[in-house]
Amino acid sequence: MKFFIDTANLDQIKEANDMGILDGVTTNPSLMAKEGIAGNKNVWKHYEKIANIVDGDVSAEVIATDFKGMVNEGEILAAIAPNIVVKIPMIKEGVKALSYFTEQGIRTNCTLVFSAAQALLAAKAGATYVSPFIGRVDDTNWDGLQLIEEIVEIYANYGFLTEVLAASIRTSLHIKQCALIGADVVTCPLKTIEGLFKHPLTDIGLEKFLADYKKVNG
Numbered sequence: 001m002k003f004f005i006d007t008a009n010l011d012q013i014k015e016a017n018d019m020g021i022l023d024g025v026t027t028n029p030s031l032m033a034k035e036g037i038a039g040n041k042n043v044w045k046h047y048e049k050i051a052n053i054v055d056g057d058v059s060a061e062v063i064a065t066d067f068k069g070m071v072n073e074g075e076i077l078a079a080i081a082p083n084i085v086v087k088i089p090m091i092k093e094g095v096k097a098l099s100y101f102t103e104q105g106i107r108t109n110c111t112l113v114f115s116a117a118q119a120l121l122a123a124k125a126g127a128t129y130v131s132p133f134i135g136r137v138d139d140t141n142w143d144g145l146q147l148i149e150e151i152v153e154i155y156a157n158y159g160f161l162t163e164v165l166a167a168s169i170r171t172s173l174h175i176k177q178c179a180l181i182g183a184d185v186v187t188c189p190l191k192t193i194e195g196l197f198k199h200p201l202t203d204i205g206l207e208k209f210l211a212d213y214k215k216v217n218g
Contacts, residue, residue, distance in 0.1 A: 001179050002056070004187035006167065008035045008046065012190045013053050024056035026109070026131070026167065026187040028087070029063060044080060051081035059109045059129070061087035062097075070097040078106045085109050085128060090118045095125045102126030109165065116150040123160040129185065134178075135168035144168070145177050152182045172196050 002023035005016045008031040016022040027050070032038075037046045047060045060077040064070045074086040074097065086101060087109045088094045094110065101108050102125060109129040110122035114137055122130045132151060134144030151164050166178045169188035172195030178186050 002185040006187040026059040028061045057085045059085045059087045067093045067096045098125035119151040123162040129165040131165045131167040133168035135170040149181045
């Protein structure tokens with residue numbers, strides 16, 4: 001399973017990349033705004049900086065919601081770096097844009113997916129990735145992990161090559177559960193990835209090893 005970090009913060013991206021387990025980055029307009037990045041040219045420059053840090057895919061989201069606008073913006077984003085993946089919303093015009101980009105050989109990530117039916121449409125249009133939002137589905141009292149499971153099963157049934165990119169990850173447990181279900185990718189904040197390191201028995205064991213060493217070696 002691939003690990004993507006969901007942020008536009010360059011320091012966090014570098015830190016995750018230095019661990020040697022980072023496979024890519026996802027961003028969105030909200031994450032860009034959080035870093036104080038405003039204006040198309042500044043946003044595009046920031047995407048270039050991110051793409052230069054990591055070897056893996058970097059999802060760059062379009063702002064337009066009409067077909068022509070998404071195509072124009074997506075072509076600009078795709079030209080920034082070879083590892084840029086154009087992020088397209090799951091709307092009717094978005095599916096049209098996904099199909100267009102597929103024909104042009106431009107890789108895409110279909111975002112804001114909340115049902116298996118939407119994921120099926122994205123795969124039919126040739127999306128490289130589909131991003132179902134686990135946490136936001138859970139917020140509506142539905143089961144986000146069940147959604148991932150349904151999409152994985154549908155894609156396996158028909159041999160779709162679209163990768164399931166589990167997004168809106170809220171806990172480190174979500175990561176493990178997505179791995180068990182068979183998600184291809186998870187994207188989450190750095191702190192959620194770091195949560196995978198934690199186990200009380202590891203801390204206790206390390207403390208004992210160091211104490212025993214100190215007894216003998218001073």
